[in-house]
Amino acid sequence: xxxKDDELRGEALLGLAVxxxxxxxTYIIKExxxxxxxxxxLEATKEVGNxxxxxxxxxxxLRTLKWKKKNSTAELDPCWxxxxxxxxxxxxxx
Numbered sequence: 001x002x003x004k005d006d007e008l009r010g011e012a013l014l015g016l017a018v019x020x021x022x023x024x025x026t027y028i029i030k031e032x033x034x035x036x037x038x039x040x041x042l043e044a045t046k047e048v049g050n051x052x053x054x055x056x057x058x059x060x061x062l063r064t065l066k067w068k069k070k071n072s073t074a075e076l077d078p079c080w081x082x083x084x085x086x087x088x089x090x091x092x093x094x
Contacts, residue, residue, distance in 0.1 A: 009031065
């Protein structure tokens with residue numbers, strides 16, 4: 001979980017989440033607090049199924065929207081935004 005490469009770290013998180021590793025939730029939350037959060041980390045939040053990650057997902061969305069407001073000419077990756085929305089939706093009651 002100390003891997004410097006975002007992609008490799010995301011793959012590790014996803015693999016642990018799929019295997020329902022008991023300690024992965026803490027690492028996922030830490031990953032969601034990073035500056036650059038990849039889609040694999042977002043996918044891991046859906047796999048782990050632990051509602052403890054929802055506040056971190058909501059905070060990530062808020063940070064992203066604030067960043068976009070400050071950087072109005074910058075574009076957000078629509079695929080990443082979709083992944084974030086789906087990760088949040090996975091915790092919404094039906």
